[in-house]
Amino acid sequence: MSHPWDDWDHVLKVDPDKDLCDGETFEDVCRTGTDAIEIGGTLDVTAEKMTRVIDAAAEYDVPLYQEPSNPGVVIDSPALDGYLIPTVFNAGGPFWITGAHKEWVRIDDLDWDRTHTEAYIVMNPDASVAELTDANCDLTADDVAAYAKVAERMFGQEIVYLEYSGTFGDTGKVAAAGDALDDATLFYGGGISDYESANEMAAHSDVIVVGDLLHDEGVDAVRETVRGAKDA
Numbered sequence: 001m002s003h004p005w006d007d008w009d010h011v012l013k014v015d016p017d018k019d020l021c022d023g024e025t026f027e028d029v030c031r032t033g034t035d036a037i038e039i040g041g042t043l044d045v046t047a048e049k050m051t052r053v054i055d056a057a058a059e060y061d062v063p064l065y066q067e068p069s070n071p072g073v074v075i076d077s078p079a080l081d082g083y084l085i086p087t088v089f090n091a092g093g094p095f096w097i098t099g100a101h102k103e104w105v106r107i108d109d110l111d112w113d114r115t116h117t118e119a120y121i122v123m124n125p126d127a128s129v130a131e132l133t134d135a136n137c138d139l140t141a142d143d144v145a146a147y148a149k150v151a152e153r154m155f156g157q158e159i160v161y162l163e164y165s166g167t168f169g170d171t172g173k174v175a176a177a178g179d180a181l182d183d184a185t186l187f188y189g190g191g192i193s194d195y196e197s198a199n200e201m202a203a204h205s206d207v208i209v210v211g212d213l214l215h216d217e218g219v220d221a222v223r224e225t226v227r228g229a230k231d232a
């Protein structure tokens with residue numbers, strides 16, 4: 001089966017709780033050359049902030065996905081190509097693995113055709129997502145590879161997401177995740193800041209995700225990471 005992300009090299013993650021750089025617009029964001037935009041963040045995301053970003057990006061061609069951090073911020077919008085729903089494999093308890101999902105399915109009538117999951121392995125203990133989910137980030141390359149295999153082989157996950165949010169990851173661990181997977185697509189996110197860092201992580205993963213750089217440095221810096229990913 002083919003999926004939209006089979007052809008992606010670069011995803012830009014827009015945090016609805018963070019501002020764009022001065023003078024930059026969502027039109028600029030959509031024209032960075034990224035393959036897709038993912039809208040999501042861990043802290044202080046609301047349905048209103050989500051809607052603002054979706055509406056602003058709606059008129060441009062770039063594929064638009066929502067990555068909700070809880071069921072309360074999921075937006076039903078025709079502008080979205082789909083929903084990428086995290087499930088945190090190394091969370092400290094079941095809520096962020098299946099609990100939140102169970103509540104969502106119970107209260108909402110899901111659009112299953114547009115709903116996909118991402119098997120998160122959270123690696124940076126200082127990231128908000130690690131604190132929120134009480135993730136065990138003390139993982140060796142072998143642990144990471146084993147989680148990736150469990151995600152793909154036992155839970156049928158089509159995307160495995162190695163999440164170093166806020167810090168540049170260990171390339172050995174990223175490579176271990178990549179080697180462990182046969183069919184699933186490996187997303188890598190965290191600390192990508194320029195052509196070189198993008199190029200390096202893109203060599204070890206299928207898709208790199210760039211987040212804070214957009215809000216801290218702006219669209220020109222993001223465009224360099226697109227170039228780095230495409231050259232890998």
Ligand SMILES: CC(C)=CCC/C(C)=C/CC/C(C)=C/CC/C(C)=C/COP(=O)(O)OP(=O)(O)O
Nearest residue numbers: 041042043069070071086100101127128129165
């Ligand atoms: C069932 C539904 C609809 C939602 C639950 C989905 C789950 C399990 C979420 C848990 C993991 C999570 C909070 C993912 C959000 C995406 C993410 C990791 C964004 C990056 O966050 P950070 O960069 O750590 O946070 P800030 O930038 O907000 O500090």
Ligand SMILES: O=P(O)(O)OC[C@@H](O)CO
Nearest residue numbers: 165166189190191211212
């Ligand atoms: O913000 P950065 O560190 O680029 O991380 C990207 C993404 O993986 C966050 O969920």
Ligand SMILES: [Mg+2]
Nearest residue numbers: 015165211212
């Ligand atoms: Mg972030």
